[in-house]
Amino acid sequence: MSNQIKRPKGTQDILPSEAAKWRTVEDAVREAAEQFGFREIRTPDFEETGLYVRSAGATSDVVTKEMYTVSSTGDSSFTLRPEGTAGVVRAMLENGLMNEGFPQKVYYLAQCYRHEKPQAGRYREFKQFGVEMFGTQSPYADAEIILLASTVLERCGLENVTLHINSIGCPECRAKYREALRSFFLPHVEELCPTCRERLDKNPMRLLDCKSPICKGIAAGAPLITNYLCDGCREHFDALKEILTEYGVEFTVDPKIVRGLDYYTKTVFEFISQDIGSQGTVCGGGRYDGLVSELGGQQVPALGFGLGLERLIMTMEAAGVEFEPAKTCDLYIAPMGAEAQKKSALLADAVRRAGYAAETDLVGRGIKPQMRYADKIKAKFVCVIGDNELSCGEAKLKNMATGEETPVKLEEFMTGFSNLMLNEIFDGELGETIGRLVEGLEPAEEQPEG
Ligand SMILES: [Zn+2]
Ligand SMILES: [Zn+2]
Structure with a gap:
């Protein structure tokens, strides 16, 4: 038996006894997305490496450490999908869907690949459910995306989930915020971890989500983005909060949620579960009005969320959700x-x-x-x-x-x-x-x- 080949680290086999759980969850997310008017899109499992470098940023962890890049005969370099959004935007542009009237609403269920340190609920091959909406600035769109995520989690039987929202503004208000962060961190530069020291000049917002305890400690006193929003961004955020309240969706404003890349704009949100401790984020999303143009399209506002099914199922198990039994023989x-x-x-x-x-x-x-x-x-x-x-x-x-x-x-x-x-x-x-x-x-x- 010793010469049997084992499955690669960070992957999992879903055996027949477990597959019914997956089917139940996949059916639930599909059904919810379709009820909100999202249509399924399927894109290749690999794309030209340049796509992910442009979308995730050349200095991001994804690009520098986590991509599975392969080259076929010839010069092209391809990368296994590390996340779903970039490929969807590429496909929408390439197939002219952005010219077919707005909003465009699509969802996907896709295998993704990241060379990360495996840990509970986090795999190197994982399945991502995601939705993307294109062509609307309206805060009602942000609210509807959040409502869809909330509906999905509710139908999966998760009750101990809290919604955290924030606005990270637009490139204009963020420029001021970056300056404020830089002057805040500068006196602490010697204490920061080497990565953060490097980031301080180019992208000080990334310092806010550094995992190092020392950086975290310093960042705790950092200025908050919400105090730097321009009028337009503030109005959008206020409107979103008002609509969510009308919907009866409870939320907490959490200025600590940030995204480091320029194309992220305004709304960011996370659903955090109390059932799985510190790794609690089950779903994250927001607005990225700059991504489509970053990837070569027109200026088209966009937003969406992603949700890892491994994490979701793990959370459901931890919460004691009962899964429908597998169909048996009649x-x-x-x-x-x-x-x-x-x-x-x-x-x-x-x-x-x-x-x-x-x-x-x-x-x-x-x-x-x-x-x-x-x-x-x-x-x-x-x-x-x-x-x-x-x-x-x-x-x-x-x-x-x-x-x-x-x-x-x-x-x-x-x-x-x-x-x-x-x-x-x-x-x-x-x-x-x-x-x-x-x-x-x-x-x-x-x-x-x-
Ligand atoms: Zn702004
Ligand atoms: Zn750090």
């Missing part, structure tokens, strides 16, 4: 002997064509191991077919939950089974009535023409 047909196996395969096929899940024996096992298998796959009904059943043309369908056995003619197997399933679904007598109705429904005969 009917297991246990054949005894070669003739019975032939019949069982045909019956199973008919059951599947009628829309139910059916399995039969494929390994030639005796009846006992077959029953154990039926138990394991949680079959709702089991039917044994042996020589007796074949010769009298009748078999018994056993309800595994109640132990009740119902005889059915093999000829009328499908009707009998459908009725039992309807009983299961509609609970008892109602099912029988519906079963009789369904049985009574004859396909309408076509009227001869003329």
Whole structure:
């Protein structure tokens, strides 16, 4: 066994027993996004490296430390998607969607790749759900994005989540803020970590989210962006707060949330869960009115959010959310002997064509191991077919939950089974009535023409 290849560090296998959780969450986020009018977009898993350098910034952690960059034959350098937004903007521009009227609203569910130190809920390959809206400055758009994120978290059963919002202004008001930060940090320059010392000149806002305890301590007393907003940015932020209040969405203004890149503007927000301790951010987003032009398009305002499904599912588990059980087998047909196996395969096929899940024996096992298998796959009904059943043309369908056995003619197997399933679904007598109705429904005969 020792020479078996292991999965790469920071990746995970999602086994069949876990996959249903993922499906539940993926369905929930898709449904919410579509109800808000977002349409799905799928872009390649890799893009030209330059795209991410332009969108994340050449000095960002993503670009300097975390990208999986590969080169194919020739000169091009490609990078596995480290985040979803840049590729979506590229695709919107390349396919002319920005000319089709605003707002444009898209969502994606995409694998992303970052070479980070693996930790709880953080992987090197992870799945990101994200939404992007283009072409509107209105604070109602910011509010709707936040409301969508909140709806998603609510439908995933998360209750201990708090919304933190901030405005980081526009390039004009940020220039003043940068100056203020620079003069604040300058007297402490010797105490700062080497990275921060380097950033102080070019991008002092990045110092605010340094993880080093010393930098964090100093940054605690730093001036707040909210005191430097220009009139336009302040009005936008005030309007957003008012709309959220109207929606009944609770929030905390948190001037500590910042984004270091120039194209981020105005609104930033985070949903923080109390269920998973210090790594609490489950969803983050905001406005990036400068990104589309940064990537070569017109000046088109944009906003959105991203949400890592690994983190979301981990939070749901920590919060004790119950997931829907995986869909199980409706009917297991246990054949005894070669003739019975032939019949069982045909019956199973008919059951599947009628829309139910059916399995039969494929390994030639005796009846006992077959029953154990039926138990394991949680079959709702089991039917044994042996020589007796074949010769009298009748078999018994056993309800595994109640132990009740119902005889059915093999000829009328499908009707009998459908009725039992309807009983299961509609609970008892109602099912029988519906079963009789369904049985009574004859396909309408076509009227001869003329
Ligand atoms: Zn401003
Ligand atoms: Zn630092």
